[in-house]
Amino acid sequence: MKRNSFRKHISVDCVIFGYDEENNKLEALLIEQKEPAKRSPMEFVPQFALPGDLVNEDEGLDAAAERVLKELTHVEGLNLRQFYCFGDPMRVKQAKDREWLNLYRSDPEARVITVAYYTLVRKEMIRPVPGSFARNVVWKNTKRVPPLAFDHNSIVKRALDNIRLHLESDKIAQELLPEKFTMRQLQNLYEAILNTSFDKRNFTKRFKKDDVIVELEEKQKGVLYKPARLYTFK
Amino acid sequence: MKRNSFRKHISVDCVIFGYDEENNKLEALLIEQKEPAKRSPMEFVPQFALPGDLVNEDEGLDAAAERVLKELTHVEGLNLRQFYCFGDPMRVKQAKDREWLNLYRSDPEARVITVAYYTLVRKEMIRPVPGSFARNVVWKNTKRVPPLAFDHNSIVKRALDNIRLHLESDKIAQELLPEKFTMRQLQNLYEAILNTSFDKRNFTKRFKKDDVIVELEEKQKGVLYKPARLYTFK
DNA sequence: ACAAAAGTGTTTTAGATACACCCATGC
DNA sequence: GCATGGGTGTATCTAAAACACTTTTGT
Secondary structure (H helix, E strand, O other): OOOOHHHHOEEEEEEEEEEEOOOOEEEEEEEEEOOOOOOOOOOOOOOEEOOEEEOOOOOOHHHHHHHHHHHHHOOOOOOOEEEEEEOOOOOOOOHHHHHHHHHHOOOOOOOOEEEEEEEEEEHHHOOOOOOOOEEEEEEEEOOOOOOEOOOHHHHHHHHHHHHHHHOOOOOOHHHHOOOOEOHHHHHHHHHHHHOOOOOHHHHHHHHHHOOOEEEEEEEOOOOOOOOOEEEEEO | OOOOHHHHOEEEEEEEEEEEOOOOEEEEEEEEEOOOOOOOOOOOOOOEEOOEEEOOOOOOHHHHHHHHHHHHHOOOOOOOEEEEEEOOOOOOOOHHHHHHHHHHOOOOOOOOEEEEEEEEEEHHHOOOOOOOOEEEEEEEEOOOOOOEOOOHHHHHHHHHHHHHHHOOOOOOHHHHOOOOEOHHHHHHHHHHHHOOOOOHHHHHHHHHHOOOEEEEEEEOOOOOOOOOEEEEEO
């Protein structure tokens, strides 16, 4: 009992950003809460929420976040970054979240603080599967995130701020582009994440100078217009 | 029992940086662990540590950090910034920390994660008092931080990285200079925090352009050389 | 007059921005 | 030959860096 009380109080939540190269959109992976097998006495209104879970007694925070991510995406080795810890005593006391807590938590009254992580993936690289808590998994455009359970809207917001701040320094782009990519792909990615647009020539110049990418001899194939030169990260 | 288990597992730690204007140094406030009134069976070896405490059941994280800070310094309203959550399951299992845990924790085996905050103060503005856990309180130069309890050395290191990263954007300087200050004072501060040195003329130019400070008509008084113009933050 | 620190301007370099036309390819 | 996106250069502006001498004050 003593040894198990840790597990009630600390969770991790993951903001998994998916880059949709096709449509040049940045999306976030949300789960839709699962209805109980037997209908509970109150109406259960499923909400969207971030994937997350309580941290196990002997588990590191980073490890817990990785576990959550793996359960959902079956992908390992993604670069998860902790960005903030949310601990308002009221964060887990709102009426809208009552029912879910009653259904899924051994101690629904317990105060829970959550350590938040974000990561970025190429949307088409993963086929998320609803885990134990979810009846469904959906991608939502980061520009139009629906109301979420708990304080998850603030978590997403802060995650976005963080990514934008660290895009340059954090080698984020490398996780979101294929091995070989065109300048246009790189530019689209930056524009999607930062929600702006750049001048093509200036953008190219910037990256050719910064020696983080190398020009390949190879060119794009199978496109119905002038094929673009390919680049790769150093 | 159920209701109290939260309090075992989450702490806050504060990295309180003190700017020593006189000697142009950036220091960190550490406590020296207190020996028990009655000597414990094992030898108790006091260590230096960051001020911190367990978070109370109904207390927000920010509020807990403020409480710790207030207890130590009797100063309120300082701008505390959360910067990372440290949660390695082993962080509280090292032999060197065993005795202290036995003495001061109701459940010395409990896993504890800590949410870390930093703040900056003018060193001479506070007269820290040893609280309940401390037999002493000391300022240590950030360039020579001694070995600390738990994982506190990594916490200090990360706090420093964070300050340096956010010095410009976070209006940190405003908390560390008097209402009216000279260019030299501002420059000294920047040099102490970033651990570099700047060209006087370039430094001046930079700040006159950024309109965050305003030139006053007033000048320094009581100095034995040419008195400098005073500035103030907007 | 001397000691001490304040105050100040120009030149160079690098990066950021603005801007428009021709090119290579598949059909 | 046409539609589609690829690829490129120049001019301007702003910010950062390097650099040294004169001024003001108290004693």
